[in-house]
Amino acid sequence: MNSPSAVAGAVAQGRLAGRRVLYTGASGGLGHQTTLDMLAEGAEVFALDRDHSKNASLLADTPEAQAARLHLLEIDLADVAGLRATLARITADKPLDVVINNAAIYPSKPFEEFTLEEHRTVHAVNVEAALICMAAALPGMRAQGWGRVINVTSITLTGGWENLTPYVQSKGALLGLTRAWAREFGKWGITVNAIAPGAFPTDAEKIHPDPEGYVKFVMDHQAVKRRGTPHDIAAAILFLASEGAGFITGQNIAVDGGWNMT
Template structure:
């Protein structure tokens, strides 16, 4: 649903909004009162996110963006700002996760993963933070993964970029804090999304997950979205530079 040109009180941008976790985040922020710029490759999944937001009467701008392209990121964030008003929250969520043994990963595959999972986070944060710093207010959440804690086989490219997301979070929190901008990360555990297809047998992997979690059930997309909602909201006004594991107690540190 296109915006109506009216400035709204709160504005958020969510990347990778066509995926399950990105969609849940967009829906939660919409329910929280944000107008949304939803970024991703345009297709059925992103259209479904937009349709669900429209059903909730959430002002939404659909942005078909190849996150490997810096110019496209800047245009998307700038146009959201122009249509809805200053961006208060950015959620860097988009990620790709090819499963390839380390010795067989071609540099082209690695470069794509870094471009989407790492460089796009950096640049989207940079573009959004310029306005936040000028207003001395704003919140950024980078979506990591518990895989960076212990490593996962055949996912070296993905794991390394998720560790970078946490490192970026800490660096930006330190540097932007004096301007009132908060930066945090969430590290999801093994949520039952389509990404699990790379793990092989679904039942076997599900049992593996529950064996490692303290909570013996699978998490829901809405539960991750609730933590992101907290981090960009007023109740987290004194929280920055943190990484919250949302994983049912798989990783404890």
């Protein structure tokens, strides 16, 4: 097991002190708060997101004492060559300790209206980028005998939503990767788990034509009668990224207020 390395900026304290984290989709609705919480727990975060305005918002919300540990990398994850070059720079001198595959696109329309190219575009961002990130991180994790990988899946895998075929398919692929990687990488001290968020009030909900009706739909299905917050997702991710989760692997943990109970 590696000992936490020194990082730039203020002396870091917390569960992730000294850990180097790669986080895709880090500036989005759920990623924004998780990134801030990881910085507060002492992590050095390499935040990959293509949305300039969201990146600016994340930077503005980052406390000055923690800003040196946040590396905002504006990149389109579908750009394979650019992504590989970025990852090579990140891992050139030090290994990554944690990889969070969170970035996703979610076009919505009936299955018959999707072209094969549109399916491929969703797969490129939602799945292939995770493959590339894992390929870059694995050698360092294996060498140090420690690693945490967290894939963000979705409640939509339970089958309650229409018009999201490429997205649901991609999340199913991530769940398959979670289980395959957990089995294969466990011998090197690397755990691989998935988080399945429920219905959170983020930009993703804007695809629904009846917002009030959708909120009622959510509340009717949840056992916990409140909307989820980004802090709820952050808490689960922080735990799975920590030393304390070292005997948990290959799991898909629903963070959904008790919507799906398996």
